Amino acid sequence: MPPTEMPPAAPAAPAALAALPTPTLLLDVPRMDRNIARMRARLERLGVPLRPHVKTCKSDRVARRIHGGVPGPITVSTLREASEFAALGYTDILYAVGIVPAKLPQAIALRRAGVGLALILDDVEVARAVVQAAEAADVTLRVLLEIDCDGHRSGLAPDSAALIEVADALRSPRILVDGVMTHAGESYSCRSDAALRAMAEQERAAAVRAALRLRAAGHPAGTVSVGSTPTALFAEDLSGVTEVRAGVFVFFDLVMAGIGVCRTDELALSVLTTVIGHQRDKGWAIVDAGWMALSRDRGTASQPVDQAYGLVCDADGRELPELLLSSANQEHGIVARRDGAPGPMPELPVGTLLRILPNHACATAAQFDGYHALGAPGEAGEWWARFRGW
Ligand SMILES: Cc1ncc(COP(=O)(O)O)c(C=O)c1O
Structure with a gap:
């Protein structure tokens, strides 16, 4: 040529x-570090600790970076993630997908290995199965009730009779009804800052309301866990909330950019x-x-x-x-x-x-x-x- x-x-x-x-x-680490700093600064201002959802990164190096170099509290989406992170020294783990009876042996094995694993559920039959498994294994299980704050996915309505029914089904010396968790997945459909702020408040209010009802019914319910990246970054008040879960903020993506986050x-x-x-x-x-x-x-x-x-x-x-x-x-x-x-x-x-x-x-x-x-x-x-x- x-x-x-x-x-x-x-x-x-x-x-x-x-x-x-x-x-x-x-992975652009300086950008990631800036994203982490932004989320941490925001939550520090609101006075609530972060329990990052590590389903996004599935990486010890990234998770440690979020917690300043040490293994801190995390949220996981699979028991495999829980086991992998536990083996690396993470002891405070929330498994934030509804537990089913078939997965209880895996969860109980993690508890026996000393992992402070918390489970979530929203169903009375599952609650009974959890009690039975915990008592049979002579292991204490920590449970959060999943709350539906926006009609997006699973969970109990904060004002429902079922909320108390499920919590009451968990009454056992082997179960700690530790509180509630909710995830405002509808925040991904918000199209304005005002809508995001309103969704963050809706998420907060639903979780706090459910926790207050559980406490009034005699359950400890000290944990009030909320979070998605959009609501975490747009919440103006997190009164009553004890932790925020956010995952994708660590990297961000085009969907988050499209929402305006x-x-x-x-x-x-x-x-x-x-x-x-x-x-x-x-x-x-x-x-x-x-x-x-x-x-x-x-x-x-x-x-x-x-x-x-x-x-x-x-x-x-x-x-x-x-x-x-x-x-x-x-x-x-x-x-x-x-x-x-x-x-x-x-x-x-x-x-x-x-x-x-x-x-x-x-x-x-x-x-x-x-x-x-x-x-x-x-x-x-x-x-x-x-x-x-x-
Ligand atoms: C239960 C739960 N909590 C927290 C999150 C974190 O949301 P984001 O990735 O928007 O931060 C998710 C994400 O799917 C989730 O399912």
């Missing part, structure tokens, strides 16, 4: 990234990918990150700005305006201009490294065994392992 027809060379990638296989999950330049997680080809007549660059790397999560599809499978950045993390991962096959992604965006597709020679910001950090991170954790620009990264499975 004559020199004038040579394809343009890929721009030199930062040395720390050029050696990595792609796709790779990148963060900016896209605060997203700490991205997928490093390589341009592997083009369909120039269609305005496409093809990359080696498809849904196997980004996940199938299209959480922004229901938001005012649809970010397709992710926002495209250069290898240094600078956003390339109007470029999206417009569609995804298993291992191929298609980079194209956002619908209606003016101007031509930029030159992205084969071999160019790009970063894709994900819709849903928890789902994208779950595609990988670990993070390539990046420090200051130019610094070589470190490998931080993640847990997987159930």
